[in-house]
Amino acid sequence: MLVAHGSTDPRFAHVVEDVAALLRRRRPGLDVRIGYLDHGPPYVEDVDGAIAVPLLLSAGYHVRVDLPAQAPRAVVTAAVGPDPAMCVALADRLAEAGWDGGAPVALAAAGSADERSLDDVRRQAAMLAAHLGVEVTAAFLSAGEPGVAEVKPDVVASYLLAPGVFHDKLTASGARVVSAPLGAHPALADVVLNRYEEAALRS
Numbered sequence: 001m002l003v004a005h006g007s008t009d010p011r012f013a014h015v016v017e018d019v020a021a022l023l024r025r026r027r028p029g030l031d032v033r034i035g036y037l038d039h040g041p042p043y044v045e046d047v048d049g050a051i052a053v054p055l056l057l058s059a060g061y062h063v064r065v066d067l068p069a070q071a072p073r074a075v076v077t078a079a080v081g082p083d084p085a086m087c088v089a090l091a092d093r094l095a096e097a098g099w100d101g102g103a104p105v106a107l108a109a110a111g112s113a114d115e116r117s118l119d120d121v122r123r124q125a126a127m128l129a130a131h132l133g134v135e136v137t138a139a140f141l142s143a144g145e146p147g148v149a150e151v152k153p154d155v156v157a158s159y160l161l162a163p164g165v166f167h168d169k170l171t172a173s174g175a176r177v178v179s180a181p182l183g184a185h186p187a188l189a190d191v192v193l194n195r196y197e198e199a200a201l202r203s
Helices: 010-026 061-070 086-097 115-132 165-171 186-202
Strands: 002-004 034-036 051-054 105-109 136-140 155-158
Touching (some): 002 010, 051 186, 086 155, 086 186, 105 115, 115 136
Parallel strands (some): 002 034
């Protein structure tokens, strides 16, 4: 089960469906289903009993509390972020947006009231800095410090899954370069399959 938060913005569901379709193409024998924590159907509870891979970029409340409560029989894996493979997707999106390869980058995430979730984003920023060879600062759009408005970045790597309100805020931030959301990038599919396979071996 590919677990996503869900959104009232239809573009979000389109991205989740594209990720699921990519996984099915990569693993034709694998039964890939979608479950939303909110704004379903389908809801997570409708697919309980599966190996649940959170299509979330950090392990906050939704991974630690919400998902186990909604799907108590599911085997819950780690979230897809942070992970070194996500740096490939982030770098590709930056290049597509016109980043010159040398300017410092702000990794912009939604944010969370859970400090552990913020730390996950900071770890992803450190991985991205090592991957790109430039300074990368983690910044947040809602809860979390520093805020994107405080950093005032020139180049933004969008650490978001899909278009929506948060990405709209990034495009309106005044940054010279703002990358597209991660979307159905092959590197994201790699991470999902790795999470699934690790859990399948343990179960």
